[in-house]
Structures are given as structure tokens and as C-alpha cells.
Amino acid sequence: MELKKVVLIGGSGFVGGWIANRLSEREIRVAIPTRHRDNTKQLILLPTIDMIETDVHDPQALAALLRGADAVINLVGILHDRDSREPYGKNFAAAHVELPTKILAAMRANGVRRLVHMSALKAAADAPSAYLRSKGEGEALVRAAGAEFDVTVFRPSVIFGPGDSFLNTFACLLRFAPVLPLAGATARFQPVYVGDVADVFAACLTDPATFGQTYDLCGPKAYTLRELVSYVGQVTGHRRPLFALPHGLAALQAKLLGLLPNPPMSPDNLRSMQVDNVTDGRQNYPGWNPQPLEAMAPLYLSTIRPRLRFDSYRHRAGR
Ligand SMILES: NC(=O)c1ccc[n+]([C@@H]2O[C@H](COP(=O)([O-])OP(=O)(O)OC[C@H]3O[C@@H](n4cnc5c(N)ncnc54)[C@H](OP(=O)(O)O)[C@@H]3O)[C@@H](O)[C@H]2O)c1
Numbered sequence: 001m002e003l004k005k006v007v008l009i010g011g012s013g014f015v016g017g018w019i020a021n022r023l024s025e026r027e028i029r030v031a032i033p034t035r036h037r038d039n040t041k042q043l044i045l046l047p048t049i050d051m052i053e054t055d056v057h058d059p060q061a062l063a064a065l066l067r068g069a070d071a072v073i074n075l076v077g078i079l080h081d082r083d084s085r086e087p088y089g090k091n092f093a094a095a096h097v098e099l100p101t102k103i104l105a106a107m108r109a110n111g112v113r114r115l116v117h118m119s120a121l122k123a124a125a126d127a128p129s130a131y132l133r134s135k136g137e138g139e140a141l142v143r144a145a146g147a148e149f150d151v152t153v154f155r156p157s158v159i160f161g162p163g164d165s166f167l168n169t170f171a172c173l174l175r176f177a178p179v180l181p182l183a184g185a186t187a188r189f190q191p192v193y194v195g196d197v198a199d200v201f202a203a204c205l206t207d208p209a210t211f212g213q214t215y216d217l218c219g220p221k222a223y224t225l226r227e228l229v230s231y232v233g234q235v236t237g238h239r240r241p242l243f244a245l246p247h248g249l250a251a252l253q254a255k256l257l258g259l260l261p262n263p264p265m266s267p268d269n270l271r272s273m274q275v276d277n278v279t280d281g282r283q284n285y286p287g288w289n290p291q292p293l294e295a296m297a298p299l300y301l302s303t304i305r306p307r308l309r310f311d312s313y314r315h316r317a318g319r
Pocket of ligand 1: 009010011012013014015033034035036056075076077078095118119120121156157158159160166
């Protein structure tokens with residue numbers, strides 16, 4: 001299967017930038033839809049990448065985007081939805097369930113067979129959080145389309161790497177907070193490096209052995225959240241006392257943080273931590289050999305220190 005054009009939906013974000021780079025290196029034309037073209041300057045500079053300002057929720061715009069495509073990758077995902085209805089709110093429904101349905105319809109209309117879909121580890125209809133329930137339903141409907149389309153689904157644990165919003169958020173909090181009260185301190189994660197995620201997305205596109213398959217994407221080791229935050233403090237030089245919040249206080253903290261414009265945590269996020277975000281390794285990608293956290297995270301977390309110091313010099317100099 002030759003790839004001339006890949007449509008990378010949700011490609012302007014953290015993971016999408018890495019996948020776009022991998023495809024661009026192989027000289028594949030990549031069309032990336034975005035709601036805000038001005039925010040995607042780094043990607044615009046890549047050869048073979050076309051940033052297209054459009055509304056992927058509009059079926060006609062989506063069909064036009066997929067015209068002439070050989071494959072589609074869907075990365076669209078949101079972490080928060082203020083609509084708290086059950087089993088999930090309307091924004092989770094639009095991003096995680098309705099959009100995949102529209103993508104399949106646009107593929108059908110354009111005769112595109114190949115779809116690589118980004119789900120999330122532990123996504124399921126009966127999961128404790130609305131995020132995971134909506135992701136689970138989107139994943140299920142994409143898999144059910146496997147008779148008609150060549151579908152591959154990936155289910156990552158938390159993804160880390162330069163520009164992540166997980167370890168970097170804790171690095172920022174640890175810099176300013178004298179102590180850190182931690183919700184979900186005992187929740188377990190198996191962080192996976194973004195470069196490894198991008199590698200398998202790019203590699204699977206033309207590999208028929210991956211059609212109809214679902215893969216977990218996890219790093220080599222599981223950690224509690226407390227261990228991860230403590231590690232970030234060690235690498236950035238901002239070790240702080242960490243306090244595991246009891247459930248009631250954790251729920252209150254999540255509720256208050258959830259009111260912020262860009263919440264670092266919400267009650268729904270806290271609920272998602274009720275299930276361990278780790279794999280038993282039975283659904284690993286063939287030949288999966290992920291980078292350890294300790295090999296990759298210091299490469300970008302340790303540079304936070306000098307950068308922040310220069311920021312403070314600039315601030316003091318009024319620049
Ligand atoms: N990062 C992780 O740790 C992690 C872990 C497990 C699963 N995942 C899944 O991996 C995928 C990519 O994650 P990421 O961290 O790269 O996310 P991200 O940085 O937030 O990027 C997501 C992209 O999707 C687009 N998007 C967001 N909401 C949209 C909406 N309502 N309608 C249309 N487009 C929308 C945005 O594009 P524009 O703003 O340019 O339109 C954005 O660039 C998501 O599906 C996420 O659930 C991520």
C-alpha cells in the first residue's frame with residue numbers, strides 16, 4: 001500500500017506534532033485540519049504538511065478534507081467537559097463518539113479504507129469517568145466498522161515527552177508550591193514516550209498485520225502518581241513534601257481546580273484514577289520495546305531549570 005496523502009485529524013496537538021514529523025520524514029503528504037491555523041506555526045514549517053483551517057464536525061467539510069486520502073488518523077480528544085450528564089456530556093460525545101462516526105461516513109463516501117484511531121487505556125462503557133466511557137464508546141464503534149474498513153486502535157497510558165501536559169504540569173507546580181497536596185497519589189500509571197507512540201502510528205499505516213487489531217501503549221514500568229511527582233521533583237531540583245489527600249479533600253480540590261479555565265484536574269479526572277492505568281502486556285504492539293521514563297524525561301525536564309531562571313531574569317529586567 002502506497003501512502004500519498006494521510007489525513008491527521010487532531011494532528012495539531014502534542015502527539016499529532018510527533019506523528020506529523022514521522023510522516024513528513026517519509027515524504028508523505030499530510031493534511032492536518034485545525035480550528036486555529038495561527039496556533040500551528042511549528043507544523044506549517046514542516047515540508048509535506050498542509051494545515052487546513054476547517055470544521056471537522058461539519059460532514060461536508062470532513063468529506064472534502066478526506067478527498068484523495070489513502071489513510072486517516074484520528075487523534076481528537078478532550079480531557080474536560082463541563083456538561084456532567086450521564087453517561088457522558090455533550091462535548092465528550094461530540095469529540096469521542098460523534099466525530100468517529102462522521103469520520104467513518106466520510107471515509108465511506110471517499111472510498112478510504114485505512115483508519116488508525118487513538119483511544120485511551122482502560123476506555124470502556126462501564127469505566128468510572130465520563131472521559132473513559134465516551135472514549136470507550138468511540139473505540140467500540142470504530143472496531144465494529146472493522147468488517148468494512150482496515151482499522152487499528154491504540155490505547156495509551158499517559159504519554160510523556162517534550163511539551164507534555166502531565167510531567168510538565170507537575171514540574172511547574174513543584175517549582176512554586178512549598179508542599180504539594182496530591183489527589184490520587186496511589187493511582188498507577190505506565191507512562192509511554194511520545195516518540196514511541198509516533199513510531200507505531202507511522203509504522204502501522206501500511207502494515208496489514210495490524211488491521212483489525214487493538215494495542216495497548218505503555219512504557220516498561222508502572223509507577224504510582226506519588227512516585228512520578230517525586231521523580232519530577234528530583235529531576236528538576238524542586239523536591240517538595242508530597243501529601244496524599246484523603247478522598248473527601250481530593251474531591252474538593254478537583255472540584256475547585258475544575259473551575260479554572262484550563263483545569264489541571266477535574267472531578268472526572270479524579271474518577272478516571274479509580275482504575276489503574278497499567279497493562280498486563282497481552283495487547284502489546286509487535287516488537288514493542290519502549291523507552292524508559294528515566295532515559296527520556298530528564299532530557300527535557302532538567303532543561304526547565306535554566307529556562308525558568310532566564311525567564312525570571314527577563315521578568316526582572318522588564319522584558
Ligand atoms: N496525552 C496523553 O497523555 C494521552 C493519553 C492517552 C490518550 N490520549 C489521547 O491521544 C489523543 C491526542 O492527545 P494529545 O495529548 O495530543 O491532545 P492535544 O494536544 O490536546 O491535541 C488534540 C488535538 O485535537 C484537536 N481538537 C481538540 N478538541 C477538538 C474538538 N472538539 N473538535 C475538533 N478538534 C479538536 C485540537 O486541534 P485544534 O485545536 O488545532 O483544532 C488538538 O490539536 C487524544 O485523543 C487523547 O485522548 C492522550
